[in-house]
Amino acid sequence: QRPDPDAAAPLPHDASASRRSYDVDALAEEIVEKLTYSIGKSPARARKYDWLRAVTLTVRDRIIDHWLEAEDARAASGGKQVAYLSMEFLIGRLLRDAINNLNLTTQVAEALKRYNVDLDMIELLEPDAALGNGGLGRLAACFMESMASVGVPGFGYGIRYVHGFFRQEIADGAQVELPENWLLHGNPWEFERRERSYEIGFGGKVTSVVGEPGKPPRQLWRPAERVLAVAYDTPIVGWRGAHVNTLRLWSAQALDPILLDAFNSGDHIGALVESNKAEAITRVLYPADSHQAGQELRLRQEFFFSSASLQDIIRRHLETNESLSNLHDKVSIQLNDTHPAVSVAELMRLLVDVHGMEWDEAWEITRQTFSYTNHTLLPEALEHWPIHLFERLLPRQMQIIYAINAAVIRQAMESKGFDGGRIAAISLIDENNGRRVRMGQLAFVGSHAVNGVSALHTDLMKETVFHALHELYPDRIQNKTNGVTPRRWLMEANPGLTSLLKETIGEGFLDDISKIRDVERFATDAGFRDRFAAVKRENKARLADVISERLAISVDPDALFDIQVKRIHEYKRQFLNIIEAVALYDQIRSQPATNWTPRVKVFAGKAAPSYLQAKEIIHLANDVARVINSDPAVRDLLKVVFIPNYNVSLAEIIMPAADISEQISTAGLEASGTGNMKFALNGALTIGTLDGANVEMRDHIGEENIFIFGLTASEVAQRRREGHSGRSVIEGLPLLRDALHAISSGVFSPDEPNRYNGLVGNLYNNDWWMIAADFQSYWDTQRRADALWADPAEWNRKAILNTARMSWFSSDRSIREYAADIWRTGTDA
Ligand code: NBY
DSSP states (O other): OOOOGGGSOOOOOOHHHHOOOOSHHHHHHHHHHIIIIISOOOTTTOOHHHHHHHHHHHHHHHHHHHHHHHHHHHHHHTOOEEEEEOSOEEEEOOHHHHHHHTTOHHHHHHHHHTTTOOHHHHHTTSOOEEESOSHHHHHHHHHHHHHHHHTOOEEEEEEOOSBOSOEEEEETTEEEEEOOOTTTTOOTTOEEEEEEEEEEEESOEEEEEOOSTTSOOEEEEEOSEEEEEEEEEEEEEOGGGOOEEEEEEEEEEESSSSOHHHHHTTOTTGGGHHHHHHHHTTTBOOOOSSSOOOOHHHHHHHHHHHHHHHHHHHHHHHHHOSOSTTHHHHEEEEEESSTTTTHHHHHHHIIIIITOOOHHHHHHHHHHHEEEEOOOOOGGGSOEEEHHHHHHHOHHHHHHHHHHHHHHHHHHHHHHOOOHHHHHHHOSEEOSSSSEEEHHHHHHHTOSEEEESSHHHHHHHHHTTTHHHHHHSTTSEEEOOOOBOHIIIIIITOHHHHHHHHHHHOSHHHHOGGGGGGGGGGTTOHHHHHHHHHHHHHHHHHHHHHHHHHHOOOOOTTSEEEEEESOOOGGGTHHHHHHHHHHHHHHHHHOTTSOOOOEEEEEEOOOOTTOHHHHHHHHHHHHHHHHHHTOGGGTTSEEEEEOSSOOHHHHHHHGGGOSEEEEOOOTTOOSOOSHHHHHHHTTOEEEEOSOTTHHHHHHHHOGGGSEEOSOOHHHHHHHHHHTOOHHHHHHTOHHHHHHHHHHHTTSSOTTSTTTTHHHHHHHHHTOTTOHHHHHHHHHHHHHHHHHHHTOHHHHHHHHHHHHHTOGGGBHHHHHHHHIIIIIOOOOOO
16 A cells, blocks of 8 residues: 555745745746646747746746745644635636736746747736626635735635636627636646545434433434535735735535446446536536525535535644634634525534534534624525425534524523514524525524624614614624725736826835825826826726727727626616616707717626516617617717626726716615725726715715715615605606606617516606616716816816725725634734
8 A cells, every 4th residue: 555645744845945036037947847848838839828827837836835834834823714715706817916916027027028928918818717796706806815915814715616607798789698617728726635625415314323321412414415525725825925825615526426336237327427416516606696596506505615614624623733622713714695604503513413512612612713794685685595405405404503593592582581573583594484594694693793894784784684683692793894905906907007106106005005195195286197197098098999899889088988887786776877878868969069078888797697677787788889879969979888798807907997987876785885996996986876885985085076976775765665656756857757768669679669668667666776766866966077077187186086095995904804803813914
């Protein structure tokens, strides 16, 4: 028998001996070495993708040095670590991020130039890692980068989907979903860790085993099905290479890849059934961001990655600790929404059933270890699973949930005198809708801290969804306003602005983004304002090129770029924006003599494939675009553009190119928003409602530098209570009425005049999202923006103040707050 290489004591890592050089000669030499010996191509024969791979491997080596050091330092210190459990990590491309954070941009570009290869071109070949739907997944990616930058030792745990978020095409105006295939050319960033694999069970039975005298019987779960979770690790490097954390994604494999008995007896297909079923678990990302899929495969995904991550956390803990009784001192597990909430029950099972801990101690440790972030209050998005499905798939976890529920209810009755309605409100079981497990309640009671993602959202959590639980545990809910990483969303996405800032205020803001505020005093400096405007103009020209290449529509970079990019949802109100475009179109045609501001309205975003209204909104945007863009009467004063396949890489081009950022959700419904932050940091002025983080942005930027309109969250709630309907509003507003009439009478859909009857009818009949209610206020605010646009000095002054005052919305700040208030781990600063 050969020795097991993993069983050997780890060799000490001598950093200085293996540290790779950062100079251009060494880089150039090594890129060719990778090309030759890792890829098997000579520079003369290498194709673009070969260069990408060679550069990636060369950069990766430099990260690995830091990575191994970080691992050693971490193991030696025995300090507390964070495990960020998220079903989604919407990373995008990694090469530019890695090169930038290692400060290697000029050297790598120079090295490649020696072979006549352009770094910018190479970077564009990398596929986006689109392992997420939208804001929630992108937040997880920003948080990973910020943890590595501020020095929180963190592990991200998630799923290695073979197919990420679908690719969107627009055919005849409508969304078409195509499979995404990011692993097609292999993934040079990941390391398969065979030695880190765990068995995950499903189904089967639970039996009671009589224990020692005086001890309760032990429960033994015998799953009917078992699959293997195999780890794939990706290093995430922080700013200036200071720290490298690990993103560990799980892939599902069958324990027996082939059933030999079946195969040998001639059943070649049947021999593969099991492996197909196992591998299906990590095959594809669910593309819905606002309603629960409710399918068995989804629950399998949730349990699969939760159990694998917990088993891994426990194994790592026991490598350096005697027992699990100090688990909560050594690890903090953050649940990114309720998708990993089954972890609460699974950790209890592992502690009690597998590691023999007493229930009460296990419960204390579980609660001290977990914390939970809520990202939505929309009722249709709250996760709940039918009991029969849960019980069939996870029988032991179901028992544990009942036991937790009984204990929580008992405590609520004894300590706070809860009864009837309030017991029903806190119960982990929803008895009203065919008995379901409520994952929000489970995550809440299993955590020591629960947070919302903006101040307003956190207040609303206390008042609405978690009202009763907040009464029971008044200290548990806290706020952690979201943030975005300034490395990706300023330095990498907007190199022009970054250089201008460096020249103007020095390089300090690169290490400490709060120093960006120093640029405030240049807001009134005409010379600086012109240079700031010139950078914006260049970024707009770059976006105009993309629009021209992809859509063959020409737009003028000197027009006002008014941009709304995000998932398509009724509550985000892209419809309101489109109606405004139609109303403006009417006005331009009927009042040709007015001095209209030339505008380009840009839309992008994906609809969940089963969300029909959202798909109609996409169709409408495309129909309206086609008609307006081809009407000579508009004389290029208005263009409407829907850019297909919105993703992280496209966002990096769009965010720096906006003059206006549309953040117009129905107040009370957007938990935070993060696109709002990316736009404002890059000097766009926001038109927004008092929703999510817009409220705090107004406080930081100053109310005179942001366009706020519309009903507040409490006014929306009030109107809904009163039974608001759109009809009377619409009938009193000819501008709105005529625009809606145009839409519903087929002006934009002559091939199918009734196409938008449903969409428009909803506004008349109930106007749930307050589109009619907010229309006039929105219209007026857009015209105020037009007026300001006529004064470029004033517009640019405000834009500069936006950039100068957005630093608080860095995800570094968010992460420091999590580290201090929830995780109680250290940071560098
Ligand atoms: O999380 C978003 C919020 O809408 C946004 O306001 C916030 O800024 C952001 C980060 O906190 N929520 C979100 O993106 N949600 C999802 O993507 C999502 C994905 C899957 C499911 C539900 C929601 N699901 O149930 O499968």
